[in-house]
Amino acid sequence: xxxxxxxxxxxxxxxxxxxxxxxxxxLAALTLRNFQTEEMVWQIDPFKCxxxxxxxxxxxxxxxxxxxxxxxxxxxYCDLCGGYFKPGVKDLHTGAENQLxxxxxxxxKYIEEPYFExxxxxxxxxxxxxxxxxxxxxxxxxxxxxxxxxxxxNCNECxxxxxxxxxxxxxxxxxxxxxIKGDFxxxxxGKWENKA
Amino acid sequence: MKNxxxxxxxxxxxxxxxxxxxxxxxSNRPNNSKENPYEYDIDEYKMVDPTLIHYKETRxxxxxxxxxxxxxxxxxxxxxxxxxxLSAITAKGxxxxxxxxxxxxxxxxxxxxxxxxxYKQNIETYKHNGTLQSKTEVLSDSSVFTSVALWNNKIIxxxxxKRRLYGFDEGKLTMEIEGVSGAKNxxxxxxxxxxxxxxxxxxxxLWATNPGMHALQHYNANGDLLQEWDKIxxxxxxxxxxxxxxxxxxxxxxxFVTSEKGMPRIKIHSKTGExxxxxxxxxxxxxNQHAAEVATLGEIIVALDLDREMIRIFEPKASKxxx
Numbered sequence: 001x002x003x004x005x006x007x008x009x010x011x012x013x014x015x016x017x018x019x020x021x022x023x024x025x026x027l028a029a030l031t032l033r034n035f036q037t038e039e040m041v042w043q044i045d046p047f048k049c050x051x052x053x054x055x056x057x058x059x060x061x062x063x064x065x066x067x068x069x070x071x072x073x074x075x076x077y078c079d080l081c082g083g084y085f086k087p088g089v090k091d092l093h094t095g096a097e098n099q100l101x102x103x104x105x106x107x108x109k110y111i112e113e114p115y116f117e118x119x120x121x122x123x124x125x126x127x128x129x130x131x132x133x134x135x136x137x138x139x140x141x142x143x144x145x146x147x148x149x150x151x152x153x154n155c156n157e158c159x160x161x162x163x164x165x166x167x168x169x170x171x172x173x174x175x176x177x178x179x180i181k182g183d184f185x186x187x188x189x190g191k192w193e194n195k196a
Numbered sequence: 197m198k199n200x201x202x203x204x205x206x207x208x209x210x211x212x213x214x215x216x217x218x219x220x221x222x223s224n225r226p227n228n229s230k231e232n233p234y235e236y237d238i239d240e241y242k243m244v245d246p247t248l249i250h251y252k253e254t255r256x257x258x259x260x261x262x263x264x265x266x267x268x269x270x271x272x273x274x275x276x277x278x279x280x281x282l283s284a285i286t287a288k289g290x291x292x293x294x295x296x297x298x299x300x301x302x303x304x305x306x307x308x309x310x311x312x313x314x315y316k317q318n319i320e321t322y323k324h325n326g327t328l329q330s331k332t333e334v335l336s337d338s339s340v341f342t343s344v345a346l347w348n349n350k351i352i353x354x355x356x357x358k359r360r361l362y363g364f365d366e367g368k369l370t371m372e373i374e375g376v377s378g379a380k381n382x383x384x385x386x387x388x389x390x391x392x393x394x395x396x397x398x399x400x401x402l403w404a405t406n407p408g409m410h411a412l413q414h415y416n417a418n419g420d421l422l423q424e425w426d427k428i429x430x431x432x433x434x435x436x437x438x439x440x441x442x443x444x445x446x447x448x449x450x451x452f453v454t455s456e457k458g459m460p461r462i463k464i465h466s467k468t469g470e471x472x473x474x475x476x477x478x479x480x481x482x483x484n485q486h487a488a489e490v491a492t493l494g495e496i497i498v499a500l501d502l503d504r505e506m507i508r509i510f511e512p513k514a515s516k517x518x519x
Contacts, residue, residue: 053232077388077408078438080428082458087238088430102234113383114408133236138437138458140389 037071039174042158046144046181048168051129051136055145058160059127065152066127066145066160068105070118071181075142077133079114083135083143101131141181149177203296241430242478248343248432250473251497253480255509257289262299266313266344267507269491269501270306274498275509277301277313282322286505287493287509295326305351312351314344319351319364325431332367343393347402348417354404356392359385361404361415373419375406391442391457391487397450407439412452412469425469433461433471442487453497457487462499462510475499 044055044066055066069078079092084106089098094108105124109117127145133145147169161169172179244320265278273292274285280299284292303314310329311322317339320331335341340357350363350371363371375384385392394404401422403414411426427434435441441454451472452465460481464472475497481488488499488508497510 051232051234052230053234054230056234075388077386077436079408080410080430080436082437087236087241092428098238114386124359128234130234131235137236137238140438 014051029056040171041149041154041177042147042152042161042169043172043177043179044145044147045168045170045179046141046146047144048166049132050130050166051133051145051166052165053128053130054163054165055160056126056128060153060155060159061151064127064160065147065149067122067125067148067151068120068127068129068131068143069146069178069180070120071142071144072117074181075140076111076116076118077114078116078139081108081116081118081135082138083109083131084116084118085134087134100134102126102128106131122161124149146178146180149174238459239431241432244432244461244474244477244479246374248471248474249477250513251475251510252513253424253476253508254511255287255289257285257507257509258367259283259505259507261502261505264300264302265489265500265502266301266304267489267491267498268304268306269498270492271505272493274418274491275304275306275311276500276507277304281328282311284506287496287498288329293326295322297322300419301339305344305346307346312346314341314353316340319344319353320345322352330367332364335362335369340390342390343395345394345396345402347396347400352394353401354392354394355388356387359387359392361385361402363417365414371417373404373415375419376413376421376424388438391439393441393443395445397446398448399450403446404442405441405444409516410435410440412441412444412454425465427465427469427471429489430459430473432461432474440487443489445490445492447492448494453492455487455489455490455499457485462497476508482506 086100103124105121107119227347259280268275276283283294301313305312311319316332321329338357339355341353342356343354345352361373410428414423430436437458440456442457443455445453455462461478462475484503486502491498500507
């Protein structure tokens with residue numbers, strides 16, 4: 001019996017069928033994946049942030065969605081807090097002339113000698129990171145920047161992430177949307193660990 | 197005609213180059229160093245009056261360090277504990293002896309008989325030839341030992357985790373100091389980060405830092421505060437930040453050698469705390485994250501630079517006849 005010849009037309013037909021099957025399968029897999037994958041949001045890794053100031057000026061919102069947060073359980077000790085006072089102040093009182101924050105967004109609350117809590121007025125905070133730089137330089141880094149999700153538009157491409165020089169802005173699951181310092185035995189590996 | 201075309205082409209090329217350069221300057225790319233209008237600027241505090249600097253760096257000894265290290269001096273020899281070994285080194289960098297210890301050593305203290313090595317939560321005592329003599333149990337899961345000293349036949353450790361000084365007699369805990377309580381100091385030791393140092397001076401006085409208070413404090417064995425001084429200032433005369441002085445030691449006559457973090461610098465203060473001179477200005481530690489650990493060989497200051505992995509020797513300028 002003569003074997004049927006596999007023509008060019010057969011080749012094209014079977015190729016088209018396979019391509020269609022792959023496309024439909026792929027589409028189904030993608031749909032399933034999207035259905036199953038958790039929503040992701042943008043967040044700043046405070047251990048990578050270099051306080052470059054671009055969070056304040058590059059967010060698409062009129063006032064940046066990046067705000068300072070204070071990890072109260074990490075630190076609040078310093079009477080001469082580098083994140084609160086301008087360098088070289090003579091008096092350690094809360095007068096506006098002593099405050100480092102350009103928008104007076106930090107309220108320093110006395111707890112007990114010599115502990116303070118730093119409350120961030122989010123309507124005033126512009127996410128410039130100046131206090132974070134002061135706190136990180138001289139303190140424990142308990143002040144750090146985070147994207148506040150009640151304000152963030154969660155753009156497909158974050159305008160700040162695009163210009164971040166330290167690649168500190170990344171996608172995180174919406175179920176754990178913040179990277180808060182304080183659990184210093186976890187990701188930080190600890191300033192407590194990191195010392196001679 | 198041909199020359200004209202070349203001229204037009206060159207003008208066009210120059211314009212393109214100018215536009216590209218202008219775009220590059222104004223672009224917002226991550227690697228484009230753009231001025232930060234919110235810069236935290238402390239440059240003026242890093243400047244030090246040159247007449248205050250009485251020391252010059254005379255030698256750098258490259259060493260291999262792991263994450264933690266301990267530095268001490270005894271009988272004109274530098275002792276370094278890191279990288280799972282203890283090394284005895286001359287000021288010229290010659291290794292005299294070396295023996296294996298546990299990893300993660302954080303501080304050392306030496307006397308004629310023993311070498312005491314403090315780890316995160318326990319202590320080991322060795323003979324100078326490396327024979328292990330004794331070791332203590334883990335004191336506490338929350339302990340973070342940061343400094344060790346030998347005082348009145350006791351081993352004293354500064355525990356930054358527990359914010360206390362502990363004294364051990366033959367491996368047994370016999371002393372505990374939680375810092376002062378009083379009108380000014382209601383809180384004992386304030387240790388915001390793991391920089392908590394102790395040292396014993398030539399008058400056999402036990403001194404400890406209270407870094408959150410920017411203070412140095414002298415205690416007796418009962419935990420009574422006998423003397424203290426503090427200097428809160430970002431200027432060269434004082435200490436700033438959460439945890440300074442981060443490290444200190446004594447000169448033979450009892451003056452203090454202090455080392456700071458944040459704006460790393462090494463200074464000499466009188467017995468009552470007045471600034472006398474600067475050993476190393478912040479420019480010597482540009483980019484460093486840690487405070488240098490300090491020890492003395494007579495008037496010579498030995499600094500362990502953890503960031504650059506080197507022992508740095510600073511000698512008084514006058515001793516070399518160089519001002």
